[in-house]
Every structure is written in structure tokens, then in C-alpha cells.
Amino acid sequence: MTTRAVVIGLGHYLPERVVPNSEFEATLDTSDEWIRSRSGIERRHFAADGETTSDLATQAAKNALADAGLEPNDLDAIVLATSTADLTFPSAATMVQASLGMTRGFAFDVxxxxxxxxxxxxxxxxxxxxxxxxxxxxxxxxxxxxxMDWTDRSTCVLFGDGAGAVILEAQDGAGDKTDRGILSVDLNSDGQHRDILYVDGGVSTQTTGFLRMQGKEVFRHAVEKLAKTATTAMEKAGIDNDEVTWIVPHQANIRIIQGTAKKLNLSMDHVVVTVQDHGNTSAASIPLALSVGVERGQIKRGDVVVTEAIGGGLAWGAVVLRW
Structure with a gap:
């Protein structure tokens, strides 16, 4: 028997404030049509004043627990991915642990x-x-x-706030690709490209900074690297293209999503797309899309799901799982 990490619950949370593209027209030389045509984004959510990353994460976590029918102390750990934690330390994950009333196990950020x-x-x-x-x-x-630098129209219109959560549970599998759960993982990074996507501030420089991005360079790397990591992960899992039910990509830009699907020889009918409603929510993007995909009735038990993402670092990777 082989131990597999199987998804048994998921949930998401989006801040109440919805920001349509038209809201940027008053302060920037941009338009709804310009933003849609270049990114596919129509709207995004912004956190309220005083609403923090751990607040969003806690709400998504509560929804995932309810979906799984579990209590917080049924968990052994919380792993929270974020680049915008509430504080330098402690981790946002431990804040979620406390907010949930989870009094055992461990928690850390990635x-x-x-x-x-x-x-x-x-x-x-x-x-x-x-x-x-x-x-x-x-x-x-x-x-x-x-x-966000609200004077930079090339970046500030692309991003949004939100959170998504999944619960993984150890279950026995046969050790082949018919198992439910995570079948393969592929991780990569290349620090030589850090200057094309970064925040120009941080703790050791005693500044906060803003997100900076060379969009054309990011696009060039994204399509190639996402297709390659997805292919590698599929090969590790022994999964062929015709066995893939859904691609659930990082929701950064519709052109990147379409370009990656084309390189993988998969039609957009096999891709879960939420970028139009959420914008780029960074580490929240994939769990949000998974949760919405299940909510829509797209992702069902037994489906083969390939999910992939690329971000600053550059860091990129893919996971293949059977739902």
C-alpha cells in the first residue's frame, strides 16, 4: 500500500469590496476594454481597511473545515502560502491556528x-x-x-485579494495513477530572474516597497516554464494528455492561461478559469480556482487535475492529483 494525500475538504473567501475595471478610469490612463483585452480581468476584490491576510485565511479555513465536516483540532498542521503576511513574525499560519481555536499540531508559512x-x-x-x-x-x-503602486497602470489593475484552503488527509492507495490524491509534484526556481518580478522593499532595507514587474519578460518565461513543469509532473505521475480532466492554472493573465493550454495540446474546455472575477491573487489563486471549480460542478471525484503556477523568484511548479 502507498500513502496518498487526498483532498477531503476545501473552501474560499473573498473580501466584500468588488472593484470593477471602470473604477481605475478616474485615476489612471486606462479603460475597462484595455484591461480586459490584455489580461482577461473584469473585476477583483480588495480587503477592507483593517482586514488582514490572516483574516481572509481564517474565513477560507473555516469554510474548508465545514466542507470536510471537521473541527480545528482534527488537523495536525496548517501550511499557509503568502507573500503578504500580517506581520514580519509570527507567521500568518499561527495566527490562523489561534483564530480557529486549534490548540494542537503545528503551523508555518511558505x-x-x-x-x-x-x-x-x-x-x-x-x-x-x-x-x-x-x-x-x-x-x-x-x-x-x-x-500596489496605484500610479502604475501596468501592475495595479492586475491584482486582487482573497484566500483559498484545502484539507489533505492520509489515505491508503495502490501506488499507481488510479489512486485518489496527489500523484506527483514538480518544483523549480531560478534566482537569476528576480529582477523581472519583485517588491522593491523589505525588512532588511527598512522599507515597505511596491510590486514591480516587467510584463513582457514574465509572459515569455511563464508560458514556457508552466507548460514544461506541467508536462514533467504528468510524466512523473504516468498521466497522458488525454487523461487530464482539468487544468487549474495560476490565474494571472488569460493570455498566459491560453498559451500554456495550447502548449499542452489541451483545449480551453479543460481549463478552470476564474481570472475574470478575481484578478491575480498570487498564492490564493489556485485554491480559489479549485474551490470555485468544485462549486460550479466542474471538478468531480475521480477527475485528474493538473495545477501549475509561476511567481517571483522566479519560482514555479506543478502538482498532479486525482480528485
Missing amino acids: QAVCAGFIYAIANANALIVSGQAKRIMVIGAETFSRI
Whole structure:
């Protein structure tokens, strides 16, 4: 028998404030048509004043627990992916642990920007497969609205806030691709490209900073690297293209999503797309899309799901799982 990390619950949370593209027209040289045509984004959610990343994460976690029919102390761990934690320390994950009333286990953050959820779920999978934990909540949560330069139309219109959570549980499998749960993981990074997507501030420089991005360069790397990591993960799992039910990509830009699907020889009918409603929510993007995909009735038990993301670092990766 083989131990697999199987999804048994999921949930998401979006702040109440919805920001349509038209809201940017008053302060920027932009338009709804310009934003839609270049990104596919129509609207996004922004956190309220005083609403933090751990607040969003806690709400998503509560929804995931309810979906799984579990209590907080049924969990062994929380792994939270974010680049916008409330404080330098302690981790946002421990704040969620406290907010949930979870009094056992352990919690920690993972920081890999938009690839954060892939890295977090890879860590959780390793903890489960090695026997260190039986049930782990994996959360992606961000408040990117806090690091936007509102004078830069090339970036500030692209991002949004939100959170998504999945609960993984150790279950026995046969050890082949028919198992439910995570079948393979592929992780990569290349620090030589850090200057094309970064925040120009941080603790050691005693500044907060804003997100900076070279959009054309990010696009060039994204399509190639996302297609390659997804293919590698599928090969590791022994999964062929015609066995893939859904691609659930990082929701950064519709052109990247379409370009990656084309390179994978998969039609957009096999892709879960939420970018139009959420914008780029960084590490929250994939768990949000998974939760919405299930809510819509797209993702069903037994489906083969390939999920992939790329973010600052550059860091990128993919996970193949059977729902």
C-alpha cells in the first residue's frame, strides 16, 4: 500500500469590496476594454481597511473545515502560502491556528509568491507521505492591494485579494495513477530572474516597497516554464494528455492561461478559469480556482487535475492529483 494525500475538504473567501475595471478610469490612463483585452480581468476584490491576510485565511479555513465536516483540532498542521503576511513574525499560519481555536499540531508559512500554493501543497504532501501528519490544512491567502503602486497602470489593475484552503488527509492507495490524491509534484526556481518580478522593499532595507514587474519578460518565461513543469509532473505521475480532466492554472493573465493550454495540446474546455472575477491573487489563486471549480460542478471525484503556477523568484511548479 502507498500513502496518498487526498483532498477531503476545501473552501474560499473573498473580501466584500468588488472593484470593477471602470473604477481605475478616474485615476489612471486606462479603460475597462484595455484591461480586459490584455489580461482577461473584469473585476477583483480588495480587503477592507483593517482586514488582514490572516483574516481572509481564517474565513477560507473555516469554510474548508465545514466542507470536510471537521473541527480545528482534527488537523495536525496548517501550511499557509503568502507573500503578504500580517506581520514580519509570527507567521500568518499561527495566527490562523489561534483564530480557529486549534490548540494542537503545528503551523508555518511558505513564501514562493504566486507559486506559493504549489510549494505549500508539496510540503504538506511530503509531511503526510513521510508520516509526520495525517491531516493538513493548506491555505493560500494574499492582500496584494497593500503592495500596489496605484500610479502604475501596468501592475495595479492586475491584482486582487482573497484566500483559498484545502484539507489533505492520509489515505491508503495502490501506488499507481488510479489512486485518489496527489500523484506527483514538480518544483523549480531560478534566482537569476528576480529582477523581472519583485517588491522593491523589505525588512532588511527598512522599507515597505511596491510590486514591480516587467510584463513582457514574465509572459515569455511563464508560458514556457508552466507548460514544461506541467508536462514533467504528468510524466512523473504516468498521466497522458488525454487523461487530464482539468487544468487549474495560476490565474494571472488569460493570455498566459491560453498559451500554456495550447502548449499542452489541451483545449480551453479543460481549463478552470476564474481570472475574470478575481484578478491575480498570487498564492490564493489556485485554491480559489479549485474551490470555485468544485462549486460550479466542474471538478468531480475521480477527475485528474493538473495545477501549475509561476511567481517571483522566479519560482514555479506543478502538482498532479486525482480528485
